[in-house]
Amino acid sequence: MKTSKLSTIWNKFIPLLALVGLIVVVTILNPSFMDPANIMNLLRQISINGLIAFGMTFVILTGGIDLSVGSILALTSALSAGMMVAGIDPILAIVIGTLLGAVFGALNGVLIAKGKLAPFIVTLATMTIFRGLTLVYTGGKPITGLGDSYAFQLFGKGYFLGIPVPAVTMILAFIVLWFMLHKMAFGRKTYALGGNEKAALISGIKVDRVKVMIYSISGMMAGLAGMILTSRLNSAQPTAGQAYEMDAIAAVVIGGTSLAGGKGRIAGTFIGVLIIGILNNAMNLLGISSFYQQVVKGVVILIAVLLDRKRS
Amino acid sequence: MRILMENIHKAFGANKVLEGVNFELEPGEIHALMGENGAGKSTLMNILTGLFHQDQGKITINEKETVFADSKEAEEAGLAFIRQELNIWPQMTVLENLFIGREKRNALGVLKEKEMKALANDVFKRLNISIPLNKEAGKCSVGEQQMIEIAKALMLDAEVIIMDEPTAALTDREIRMLFQIMKELTATGVSLVYISHRMEEIFEICDRITVMRDGVSVATSFIKDTSFDEIVKQMVGRELEDRYPERNPKYGQTIMEVKGLTRAGVFEDIHFSIKEGEILGISGLMGAGRTEIMRALFGIDPYDRGEIIMDGKPVSIKNPSSAAKQGLAFITEDRKDEGLVLDFSIRENIALTNLESFAPNGMVKATDEKQFVKMMVERLKVKTESQETQAGNLSGGNQQKVVIAKWVGTSPKVLIMDEPTRGIDVGAKREIYNLMNELTERGLAIIMVSSDLPEVLGMSDRILVIHEGKISGELSKEEATQEKIMTFATGGN
Numbered sequence: 126m127k128t129s130k131l132s133t134i135w136n137k138f139i140p141l142l143a144l145v146g147l148i149v150v151v152t153i154l155n156p157s158f159m160d161p162a163n164i165m166n167l168l169r170q171i172s173i174n175g176l177i178a179f180g181m182t183f184v185i186l187t188g189g190i191d192l193s194v195g196s197i198l199a200l201t202s203a204l205s206a207g208m209m210v211a212g213i214d215p216i217l218a219i220v221i222g223t224l225l226g227a228v229f230g231a232l233n234g235v236l237i238a239k240g241k242l243a244p245f246i247v248t249l250a251t252m253t254i255f256r257g258l259t260l261v262y263t264g265g266k267p268i269t270g271l272g273d274s275y276a277f278q279l280f281g282k283g284y285f286l287g288i289p290v291p292a293v294t295m296i297l298a299f300i301v302l303w304f305m306l307h308k309m310a311f312g313r314k315t316y317a318l319g320g321n322e323k324a325a326l327i328s329g330i331k332v333d334r335v336k337v338m339i340y341s342i343s344g345m346m347a348g349l350a351g352m353i354l355t356s357r358l359n360s361a362q363p364t365a366g367q368a369y370e371m372d373a374i375a376a377v378v379i380g381g382t383s384l385a386g387g388k389g390r391i392a393g394t395f396i397g398v399l400i401i402g403i404l405n406n407a408m409n410l411l412g413i414s415s416f417y418q419q420v421v422k423g424v425v426i427l428i429a430v431l432l433d434r435k436r437s
Numbered sequence: 438m439r440i441l442m443e444n445i446h447k448a449f450g451a452n453k454v455l456e457g458v459n460f461e462l463e464p465g466e467i468h469a470l471m472g473e474n475g476a477g478k479s480t481l482m483n484i485l486t487g488l489f490h491q492d493q494g495k496i497t498i499n500e501k502e503t504v505f506a507d508s509k510e511a512e513e514a515g516l517a518f519i520r521q522e523l524n525i526w527p528q529m530t531v532l533e534n535l536f537i538g539r540e541k542r543n544a545l546g547v548l549k550e551k552e553m554k555a556l557a558n559d560v561f562k563r564l565n566i567s568i569p570l571n572k573e574a575g576k577c578s579v580g581e582q583q584m585i586e587i588a589k590a591l592m593l594d595a596e597v598i599i600m601d602e603p604t605a606a607l608t609d610r611e612i613r614m615l616f617q618i619m620k621e622l623t624a625t626g627v628s629l630v631y632i633s634h635r636m637e638e639i640f641e642i643c644d645r646i647t648v649m650r651d652g653v654s655v656a657t658s659f660i661k662d663t664s665f666d667e668i669v670k671q672m673v674g675r676e677l678e679d680r681y682p683e684r685n686p687k688y689g690q691t692i693m694e695v696k697g698l699t700r701a702g703v704f705e706d707i708h709f710s711i712k713e714g715e716i717l718g719i720s721g722l723m724g725a726g727r728t729e730i731m732r733a734l735f736g737i738d739p740y741d742r743g744e745i746i747m748d749g750k751p752v753s754i755k756n757p758s759s760a761a762k763q764g765l766a767f768i769t770e771d772r773k774d775e776g777l778v779l780d781f782s783i784r785e786n787i788a789l790t791n792l793e794s795f796a797p798n799g800m801v802k803a804t805d806e807k808q809f810v811k812m813m814v815e816r817l818k819v820k821t822e823s824q825e826t827q828a829g830n831l832s833g834g835n836q837q838k839v840v841i842a843k844w845v846g847t848s849p850k851v852l853i854m855d856e857p858t859r860g861i862d863v864g865a866k867r868e869i870y871n872l873m874n875e876l877t878e879r880g881l882a883i884i885m886v887s888s889d890l891p892e893v894l895g896m897s898d899r900i901l902v903i904h905e906g907k908i909s910g911e912l913s914k915e916e917a918t919q920e921k922i923m924t925f926a927t928g929g930n
Contacts, residue, residue: 308800308801309796309799309800309801310792310793310795310796310799310800310801311799313785313788313801314792316778316781317778317781317785317789320778320779320780320781321774321775321777321778321779323775324775324776324777324789325789326737326756326757327737327757327767327769327775327776328757328789328790329757329758329760329761329762329790330758330789330792331756387778387780388780
């Protein structure tokens with residue numbers, strides 16, 4: 126079907142318009158939403174889901190899914206906390222923790238690419254495996270006593286030029302990933318893989334390698350999010366990150382990326398993250414019970430998907 | 438049922454597919470519809486059976502002007518269309534397939550198995566066939582599956598059955614059986630439209646023939662009043678020599694050699710070599726293993742034994758990426774499924790095989806990319822307003838040009854083209870032939886797999902014929918004829 130240029134542009138901006146509309150409505154209902162303090166708070170709240178959702182965008186663009194991100198977050202958090210307790214420099218522990226996330230993601234990627242297995246099944250299995258390993262490693266108890274390194278505290282709780290450091294991390298990650306997706310050959314291959322895997326393979330693209338890369342990115346973002354959470358809580362929780370994959374998938378879908386792969390943008394995901402974050406934040410401000418918040422989030426996902434269906 | 442289609446016109450966007458077609462069908466006749474790929478046969482039948490609507494012209498059924506809202510309405514009126522791609526659910530039983538969507542059930546929705554079995558048995562008796570009703574349809578032979586489709590049509594009381602290439606995948610015995618059934622059907626007043634490329638069969642079974650060319654019906658004649666030559670002339674519209682540009686090949690060195698290439702059960706001991714500037718035609722029947730050999734050469738499928746030598750050096754080809762590095766390029770037979778990313782623009786598709794050259798360090802240089810694509814679009818005469826047009830919105834011929842562009846852009850040494858002109862219009866075909874000539878003049882070697890015999894004869898410098906996975910014959914351009922190729926292709930000698 127041919128769509129006119131105007132409607133293409135209109136479709137592209139639906140998520141953005143929804144975001145602006147949401148901000149206007151929330152501000153009218155409760156002007157304190159626009160307080161700088163609340164905005165900064167909001168940015169910090171969304172940074173963890175943001176990082177995970179950016180990684181998830183690559184995965185979903187290829188038509189895959191990564192259910193293991195919440196468990197990767199917990200496992201890397203526990204491992205890096207363990208390192209800190211053992212006396213390893215906290216900054217080094219953060220770097221290693223983030224890289225371990227990439228390694229766990231790569232494991233997903235290898236199983237999916239070389240084992241020719243369905244991403245849903247592989248990451249469902251590794252979700253359980255990583256969670257189990259976290260419980261084994263922590264003995265089911267939180268890891269505390271991470272020391273009081275200033276730099277480590279800064280990573281989750283500090284401010285840089287008045288902006289929460291986690292938000293800065295998220296924005297930097299967004300810029301790097303946006304560049305990779307839209308300006309680099311790697312991004313083009315990601316879209317090609319999602320659009321038509323057979324054609325991508327026959328065009329000489331090393332499809333397996335791209336897949337491993339993509340799941341590594343997803344794992345690495347989960348690891349990075351885990352480091353932020355560890356710093357914010359100043360501990361590692363064995364049950365951290367549960368159901369985080371769902372919020373990330375929701376943000377990607379609300380942002381207009383097709384679960385079938387091939388179509389979507391990471392900027393859309395950013396908007397999706399903001400929409401979910403603002404909904405949560407605003408409902409808290411308005412004193413709406415968290416039980417209702419879940420209902421609203423579900424409805425928003427359905428609306429997003431319905432709009433997407435109309436578009437294509 | 439008496440059908441009259443008059444002056445039917447149909448265009449898809451700018452692509453005019455039918456430009457004045459007349460077709461008629463009498464009760465109890467078998468009417469052949471013949472024409473080259475892209476002549477508009479399927480479109481005409483899709484209009485008759487309500488899938489598309491004509492832009493102009495009228496359809497009269499039993500003296501009454503008729504417009505079917507959709508294919509369901511046509512089906513209810515007694516028109517059944519058995520497509521080349523059979524409508525079979527392989528994991529369901531024969532019985533389930535026969536009644537799919539029309540199951541007999543009682544007031545509670547429970548299936549009336551006995552009644553359905555009885556009905557199915559009746560139809561099978563009428564067709565004189567015996568397929569166990571509880572057999573999984575996927576385990577039936579193609580011939581049996583076709584019988585299931587015919588039985589389905591009869592259960593709907595079809596008075597007109599359209600068959601698109603019904604014998605393409607059948608064995609000789611199955612063809613005999615099908616013809617028997619077709620004759621019996623016409624004796625009960627059912628009319629059949631028989632779309633086929635096989636002249637012998639048409640002369641054996643049909644009463645009349647309508648020939649189509651480039652969206653126009655050229656002539657309708659009684660089979661007894663016409664001849665092979667007459668029909669070929671009507672189909673082609675001009676002498677064979679005119680359809681293909683003249684070739685004056687100049688050969689360079691042997692660029693590629695294949696020795697003893699074998700994949701158990703698929704192809705065996707494939708030997709050939711090709712020189713710079715040469716077009717090597719690969720002919721054979723459907724399923725002979727031609728595409729499989731090409732896929733193995735390009736590293737898409739594995740092979741068990743054998744050697745591939747490029748430029749005198751043995752090379753190992755593990756995947757398409759290493760094949761491309763060795764200077765191979767592959768234009769697949771299915772451009773939508775394997776050739777293009779349909780959601781991608783022309784630019785992105787052409788760039789896909791050339792990313793290394795615009796993105797030497799991973800960063801895509803947008804201006805280089807645009808310039809390169811512009812050059813390729815002009816060189817291949819892709820008809821488009823902009824390189825940002827989505828590939829999915831292009832006509833078949835233009836899509837094929839984009840696929841060729843993406844590979845020619847890699848400056849390959851050997852270009853494999855599998856069915857290079859399938860499903861594209863005559864004008865675009867000629868452009869592709871010209872391009873093949875131009876490329877070989879620059880020293881490129883082309884391996885062309887084609888089921889279109891005139892194309893094989895018109896474009897190849899040398900022809901290999903494959904029969905059941907083995908090379909059954911090699912013919913030079915001078916000695917090759919359709920008869921000789923067909924003899925080798927069917928295993929004779």
